[in-house]
Amino acid sequence: NAGVMQNPRHLVRRRGQEARLRCSPVKGHSHVYWYRQLPEEGLKFMVYLQKENIIDESGMPKERFSAEFPKEGPSILRIQQVVRGDSAAYFCASSLSASGDYEQYFGPGTRLTVT
Amino acid sequence: KQEVTQIPAALSVPEGENLVLNCSFTDSAIYNLQWFRQDPGKGLTSLLLIQSSQREQTSGRLNASLDKSSGRSTLYIAASQPGDSATYLCAVRSYGGATNKLIFGTGTLLAVQP
Numbered sequence: 001n002a003g004v005m006q007n008p009r010h011l012v013r014r015r016g017q018e019a020r021l022r023c024s025p026v027k028g029h030s031h032v033y034w035y036r037q038l039p040e041e042g043l044k045f046m047v048y049l050q051k052e053n054i055i056d057e058s059g060m061p062k063e064r065f066s067a068e069f070p071k072e073g074p075s076i077l078r079i080q081q082v083v084r085g086d087s088a089a090y091f092c093a094s095s096l097s098a099s100g101d102y103e104q105y106f107g108p109g110t111r112l113t114v115t
Numbered sequence: 116k117q118e119v120t121q122i123p124a125a126l127s128v129p130e131g132e133n134l135v136l137n138c139s140f141t142d143s144a145i146y147n148l149q150w151f152r153q154d155p156g157k158g159l160t161s162l163l164l165i166q167s168s169q170r171e172q173t174s175g176r177l178n179a180s181l182d183k184s185s186g187r188s189t190l191y192i193a194a195s196q197p198g199d200s201a202t203y204l205c206a207v208r209s210y211g212g213a214t215n216k217l218i219f220g221t222g223t224l225l226a227v228q229p
Contacts, residue, residue, distance in 0.1 A: 033216060042204070042221040043159075056216070091158065093217075100146030100208050100215040101166055108158035 002027065004094050004107035005074075012113045019079040019086070021110045025094030032075045033104060034067060037089040046090075049075060050098070082114045117142045117209045121220035128195055129228050136190040136223045138205035143183045146215060150179050150190050151204040153222070159204070163190070195227045 005024040013019050025032050034046040036059075045059040049069035060067070064082075069075040079086055089111050093104040118141045128134050138148070147166045151159040163172045163179040165188070171180040178191040192199060202224050206217040 035217070035219075043206075043217075043219040045216040045218070048216060059216075098215060100210065103147075103149070103161070103164055104208075104217060106151075106159040106161070111156070 004092055004105050006090075006092050006107035006110050008110060009108060010111050010113070012115060013082045014115055015083055016081050019082050019112055019114075021077040021079075021090050021092075021112070023075040023077070023092030023094075023107060025075070025092075026096075026105050029094035029096050029105075031095045031098050032069050033093045033095075034075075034077050035091045035093065037091065037109075039088065043091065046077075055098075079112075082112070084114050087112055087114045117145075117207060117218045119205060119207055119218050119220040121203075121205060121223050123223060124221070125224040125226075127226040127228060130195060130197060132195050132227075133191070133193050134195055134225075136192070136203050136205075136225070138188040138190070138220055140186045140188075140207050140218075142209060143186055144210045145183065146208040146210065148179075148181055148188050148205060148207050149217070150177075150188075151206065153202045153204060155202075162203075192225075195225075197227045197229045200225055200227050 030051045032049045035043045037043045047067045048056040064080045066078045089109045091109045092107045095102045095104045122137045149164045150162040165181040176193040202222040204222045206219045
């Protein structure tokens with residue numbers, strides 16, 4: 001069974017470019033969470049999506065960031081006009097159910113570097 | 116608002132020593148608490164998941180306890196090895212409406228000296 005897949009694993013973008021991070025959840029999981037780990041900081045929740053719906057985006061910066069989880073294909077976290085402060089590790093997790101006692105399974109992360 | 120704190124921030128021990136990592140949280144309304152390991156530049160490896168109704172979980176040399184009423188969890192590592200060197204993160208899953216997101220502590224950086 002494949003776990004959560006994220007690609008690319010490493011992404012380098014120049015300031016002002018767009019970054020697209022992809023997450024394929026565990027097969028059969030329809031709940032996806034994105035977390036961000038800034039240098040020297042802990043992981044912080046960004047957004048929770050269920051197929052085709054954004055359920056909670058309370059942790060997303062108000063501008064330049066968007067997320068989607070289409071009916072077919074991976075979840076995408078999109079960062080427009082990246083700035084140096086966006087450099088971080090972005091982790092995706094998936095779960096079988098939104099219920100709190102179901103475990104979230106994490107992917108290996110995408111490390112974004114903005115030059 | 117749930118806050119998770121881990122003490123100490125860093126720990127260095129000689130090989131073979133038993134050690135305890137601490138995690139505290141401010142709101143006892145949680146579904147579960149999870150301990151993760153993160154190696155430098157790598158992803159998260161789930162170590163132990165304790166449901167709110169449980170007191171402890173064990174896996175090999177690892178034992179995690181949960182005292183929900185006092186808002187504390189400990190991760191006990193027996194007979195530490197250099198390969199245990201990593202950052203250890205705890206995270207709680209609080210009652211939070213539709214999200215039930217994980218809230219992470221900032222981690223304990225463990226170095227086991229050979």
